[in-house]
Amino acid sequence: DAGVTQSPTHLIKTRGQQVTLRCSPKSGHDTVSWYQQALGQGPQFIFQYYEEEERQRGNFPDRFSGHQFPNYSSELNVNALLLGDSALYLCASSPGQVPNYGYTFGSGTRLTVV
Amino acid sequence: EDQVTQSPEALRLQEGESSSLNCSYTVSGLRGLFWYRQDPGKGPEFLFTLYSAGEEKEKERLKATLTKKESFLHITAPKPEDSATYLCAVPNTGGFKTIFGAGTRLFVKA
Numbered sequence: 438d439a440g441v442t443q444s445p446t447h448l449i450k451t452r453g454q455q456v457t458l459r460c461s462p463k464s465g466h467d468t469v470s471w472y473q474q475a476l477g478q479g480p481q482f483i484f485q486y487y488e489e490e491e492r493q494r495g496n497f498p499d500r501f502s503g504h505q506f507p508n509y510s511s512e513l514n515v516n517a518l519l520l521g522d523s524a525l526y527l528c529a530s531s532p533g534q535v536p537n538y539g540y541t542f543g544s545g546t547r548l549t550v551v
Numbered sequence: 552e553d554q555v556t557q558s559p560e561a562l563r564l565q566e567g568e569s570s571s572l573n574c575s576y577t578v579s580g581l582r583g584l585f586w587y588r589q590d591p592g593k594g595p596e597f598l599f600t601l602y603s604a605g606e607e608k609e610k611e612r613l614k615a616t617l618t619k620k621e622s623f624l625h626i627t628a629p630k631p632e633d634s635a636t637y638l639c640a641v642p643n644t645g646g647f648k649t650i651f652g653a654g655t656r657l658f659v660k661a
Contacts, residue, residue, distance in 0.1 A: 441594070470649070479555075479638055479651035480595070493647040527594050539585050540649070542594030 439464065441543035443528050449549045450518050456548060458513040462530030463541045468492075469511040470540065471503060472527040480527055486511055518550045553578045553643045557652035564659050567628045572655045574639030575621040584622050586615050587638040589654070595638055629659045 442461040450456050462469050468487045472480035482495035486505035500516045509530075515522055525547050529540035554577045564570055576584065583602050587595035599608040601617040608615045612633060614625045624637055636654040643650055 470647075472651075477653070479557075479640075479653045482648040482650070485647050487647075495648055529594075539587070539597030539600055540595075541597065542587075544592070544594050547592075 441466075441528055441530050441541050443526075443543035443546050445546060446544065447547045447549075449551060452518055452520060452550055454518050455514065455516045456518060458515075458526050458528075458546045458548070460511045460513070460528030460530075460543060462509050462511070462528075466530035466532050466541065467509050468531045468533060469505055469509065470529045470531075471511070471513045472529065473497075474525040474527055474545070476524075483513070515548075520550050523548060523550045553641070553650050555639055555641055555650050555652040557637075557639055557655050559655060560653070561656040562658070564626075564629055564657070566630055566659055566661050569625070569627045569629070571626070572624040572637055572657070573621060574624070574652055576639070576641050577620075578641050578650075579644040582642045584617055585640045585649070586622070586624055587640065589636045589638055598637075626657070629657075631659050631661050633657065634659045 440463050444459045470485040471483040474480045483497050484494045485492045489505045502514045505511045525545040527545045528543045531540050556575045558573045583600050585600050586598040589595040599615040604619045606617050612627050616623050636656045638654045640649045640651040
C-alpha cells in the first residue's frame with residue numbers, strides 16, 4: 438500500500454518565480470495538510486484541505502495557496518518566491534479531520550530558491 | 552497561545568545509555584499528543600498518540616508518558632539506529648492544525 442507520494446523530490450527556483458508542489462495522500466485518507474520545515478526546525482503548518490476546501494490556514498502570506506482535487510490529491514502553489522521560502526515542504530494525510538492516529542507524511546519536496 | 556517546547560535540542564548518548572526527552576505543551580483542552588521520528592531528508596514517521604495524563608505507550612526501546620503539562624519519551628538501552636530527530640506535536644485549541652516542537656536530535660554512538 439503506497440503511502441503519501443510527493444513530487445518533485447527536489448526543486449531549484451529563482452527569486453520571483455512561481456512553483457507548484459504535488460501530493461497524493463495515502464489510500465483511504467481524505468484530509469491533506471501542508472507543512473514547511475526549515476533546517477533544524479519543526480514543521481510549520483501552512484494549511485489543511487478537506488472535501489476540496491481549505492479548513493484552516495497557518496501564518497503564511499497569500500503567496501501560498503493550495504487546492505485539493507476530487508481524488509483527494511493536492512497541490513501547493515507559491516508565488517513570487519523569496520530566498521526565505523527555501524525549505525522542505527511536507528504533505529501529510531489522515532483519515533478524517535482530526536489526526537487521531539497521527540499523520541502519514543510524505544518524504545517532502547526540498548525547495549531551494551536562489 | 553498554543554505552544555510546544557522540546558528539550559534538550561540535542562542529546563548525545565553511548566549505546567546502551569538510557570535517557571529521556573522532554574516535551575512541554577500549552578494548549579486548552581488537549582486532544583492528543585503525538586510523537587514522531589524523523590530521519591535526515593525524510594518526512595516524520597508517526598510513533599505514538601497519548602490522550603490523557605497517566606497514559607503510557609511503548610514500542611521497542613521507546614516509551615512515551617504524559618502528564619497534564621508535559622510528555623516524556625524514554626529511550627532504554629538505545630542503539631545507533633535510534634539516532635534521529637524526535638518531534639512532539641499537539642492539535643491546536645479548537646482547530647485543525649497540529650503544532651510541532653522544534654525537535655530533539657538524538658545521536659547514539661556505538
